[in-house]
Amino acid sequence: MARARLIAALAVLAAWTVQSAYADVVELGPRPDFLIHQMKESPLKSKLLACADRSVQPKKFSIGHRGAPLMFPEHTAESYRAAARMGAGIIECDVTFTKDKELVCRHAQNDLHTTTNILKTPLAGKCTKAFSPAAGGTPASAECRASDITLAEFRTLTGKMDAENKKAATVGEYLDGTAGWRTDLYAASAGTLMTHAESIRLIRSLGGKFTPELKSPSVAMPYDGLTQEAYAQKMIDEYKAAGVPPEDVWAQSFNLADVLYWIKNEPAFGKQAVYLDERDSVAGLNPMNPVTFKPSMAELKAMGVNYIGPPLWMLVTVDGGRIVPSAYAKEARHAGLKIIAWSLERSGPLKSGGGWYYQSIREMTKSDGAMYELLDVLATEVGIVGIFSDWPATVTYYANCMGLE
DSSP states (O other): OHHHHHHHHHHHHHHHHHHHHHHHOOOOOSHHHHHHHTSOSSHHHHHHHHTTTSOOOOEEEEEETTSSTTTSOTTBHHHHHHHHHTTEEEEOOEEEEOTTOOEEEOSSTTOHHHHBSGGGSGGGGGSSEEEEOOBTTBOOEEEOOGGGSOHHHHTTOBBOOSOOOTTOSSHHHHHOOOOTTSOOTTTTTOOBBOBHHHHHHHHHHTTOEEOOEEOOOSSOSSBTTBOHHHHHHHHHHHHHHTTOOGGGBOOEESOHHHHHHHHHHOHHHHTTOEEEOOHHHHSOOOTTOGGGOSSOHHHHHHTTOOEEEOBGGGGEEEETTEEEEOHHHHHHHHTTOEEEEEEETOSOOOTTOOGGGGGGGGGGOOSTTHHHHHHHHIIIIIOOSEEEESSTHHHHHHHHHHTOO
């Protein structure tokens, strides 16, 4: 018995050594250097260039948004490994559930038609809405939900880059919609889907920490006896079952009720629960007008919320030709809320203004170098504690250069 315990202990030690070695090896590739050279001349550019030869370590400030989906299919084992290799200290699994109520990593319960090959498989017949080709000005469409299929069926699918061709006449054309600034290079040969529990094991083995997002169901709740509260609890239970300490988990939700549930029922996990903020679209929040913040930042803090997660543009504005913190950012900081921003490198090339994520600083967004200019304001003036990125190497480089955690 003693010998068996010794062998088991040595196996754990060996696994930990491999894990630690993997976590300590960060490969940034050429992208950070490329982005820095797109910047206009400035003290920030000089400082970033001067960090080129520094050793690089994983950083919690760098959060893998769905893994590393700029080039790898999101929420796949390959995407998570890429994020870890690029030094993301925290990696995200968006959590939804299958027909048999098993938790899996998908950005939405109803995205299988754009993120997997389901439409090319016999499971297409189980989709909520079959593929419909473009015709007469009506775009091509489909809707396939994780809740349309069982976990066993889910496991037969392959992940792909999240995209659709709305002008498609065939399924093949519909699935062939990847933007030119992304790539199908890796998606063509790999895209291993994961359950939530599997993602915990993988991310842990890579030396990472966790930020699962409880996704809003597409089905009506309760679903076959599964209430929203039980769904929120089930996600936390999988971390507890895996022995993950609460301080390694930042559970997220756009649904404030989920965050308050965790605060009340799982206070150790609720302490770091992140309220993702989309009140601009659902409640008329204007990030420059605190009167529109309902509930206010102080009220959120009084409820026990410690972390808030808004999109990039809500945290900044332009004043005197400079990117500066918005009223939203100032109010959040004043209330004592920690801020996590999303999502860098989600917009593609920035030369035309950067789109939705950069809407509040469009006039300052003229090149890809604006990513580092914005990131520096978010870190030094807004005071964010972390940022999601579709290519974590960009943030990892900055965090190491600036001495962030």
